[in-house]
Amino acid sequence: MPSQFESNTNIRLIPASQFSIDELTSIYNQTRVDYMIPMPMNAARLAEYIEMYDVVLERSLVAMEGETMRGIAMLGVRADRTWITRLGVLPSTRRSGVGEALMRGLLDQSAQLGVEFNMLEVIKNNVPAHQLFFKLGFYEVGELLILRRPPSNHSYELAIADARRLERYEALDLIGYDRGTQPWTNQSESLSHGADISGLYLTLRDGSRGWLAYQRQKFTLTHFIYKTEAGDPATMAYAFLSHLHHQYPRLDTYIENIQANDPHLPGFYKMGYVESFRRIEMWRGSPPASLVSK
Ligand SMILES: CC(C)(COP(=O)(O)OP(=O)(O)OC[C@H]1O[C@@H](n2cnc3c(N)ncnc32)[C@H](O)[C@@H]1OP(=O)(O)O)[C@@H](O)C(=O)NCCC(=O)NCCS
Structure with missing residues (x-):
């Protein structure tokens, strides 16, 4: 692979692997100083992000003008799909074609891998x-x-259910199949790279059943993946969330990229979850059959 990419300005696109994590963190934060939702990162969090989301630094790009970093964009790579993330250009450099050059560079990298489906x-x-x-x-x-859900004193009733804890291997097994094409952050690969993954399997009196897999960080519950195997999804969501928060009353909760038409959502709102912000999911190309049937 060439160590340098051409673009239509004085900008050179250099593989991100030629920079330290500290340098990548710094340029990323500088491109986001005026961002709509402040999301500064530190080097440890960026390293964890790279690991969890299969970001390949050799195929990610930094835009350089002389010795100055002007922008960054990262590429996540999994079987039959790539993901574009962490794109940003310094505010003073915007509208001069750098963002587009970075994007085209990542799409070229994806094409070189033979992957035509980008998320x-x-x-x-x-x-x-x-x-x-x-x-x-x-x-x-x-x-x-x-x-988000703060560890509030939001009162709720614990749903009557038979609840069984799922060990990491059981949770990973459940999330590994039959969930269609999920947003990148919620694909099974993301959780399989994460520490402290476990889950809950619930059966209600009327035979409804379902499961929730999650990651427990020091102060936060996050990365929820769930499924209703039988019964009403909103009822099932309320049931597994009431058991989860009963177990961890002091933890904050932050979950990302839940589909806006997800039928489980009423159960989340009933448990005190609030919308923080919204994203639009975008694709380029069509998901290959291997993903649709996954
Ligand atoms: C989004 C971002 C990377 C674009 O970078 P950029 O270098 O300014 O973009 P370019 O100059 O290459 O513009 C390419 C195209 O982007 C679109 N675009 C860029 N800025 C735009 C603006 N202010 N309004 C509308 N369209 C815009 C246009 O389609 C443009 O093509 P055109 O020049 O033919 O109109 C930059 O605005 C940025 O860093 N924003 C903050 C971080 C961010 O939002 N990252 C993306 C997270 S998903």
Whole structure:
């Protein structure tokens, strides 16, 4: 692979693997100083992000003008699909073609891998990015919600259910099949790279049943993946969430990229979840059969 990519300005595109994690963190944060939703990262969090989401630094790009970093974009790579993430250009450099050059560079990298299906998410109302993605052939797939629940004194009734804890291997086994094409962050690969994954399997008196897999971080529950195997999804969601929060009353909860038309959502709202913001999921190309049937 060439160590340098040509673009239509004085900008050179260099593989991100030629920079330290500290340098990548710094340029990423500088491109986001004026971002709609502040999301600064530190080096440890960026390293964890790279690991969890299969970001390949050799195929990710930094835009350089002389010795100055001007922008960054990262590529996640999994079987038959790639993901574009962490795209940003310094505010002072915008509207000079750097964002587009970075995007085209990542799409070239994906094509070199023989992958023609590209995924990304963009925060709703981020017009510059949304327009850029449309220009490059991405189309909207749906809306995704980012939800939070503080460890409040929100009162709720514990649903009557037979609840069984799922060990990591059982949770990973359940999330591994039959869930269609999920947003990148919620694909089974993301959780399989994460620490402290476990789950709950619930059966209600009327025979409804379902499961929830999650990651328990020090202060936060996150990365929920769930399924209703039988019964009403909203009832099932309320049941597994009431058991989860009963078990961890002091933890904050943050979950990303829940489909806006997910029938489990009423159960989340009843348990005190609130919408933080929305993203639009966009794809380029069509999901290959291997993903649709997954
Ligand atoms: C989105 C972003 C990367 C675009 O970078 P950029 O270098 O300014 O973009 P370019 O100059 O290459 O523009 C390419 C295309 O993007 C779109 N675009 C860029 N800025 C735009 C704006 N302010 N309004 C509308 N469209 C815009 C246009 O389609 C443009 O093509 P055109 O020049 O033919 O009109 C940049 O605005 C940015 O870093 N924003 C903050 C971080 C961010 O939003 N990242 C994306 C997260 S999903």
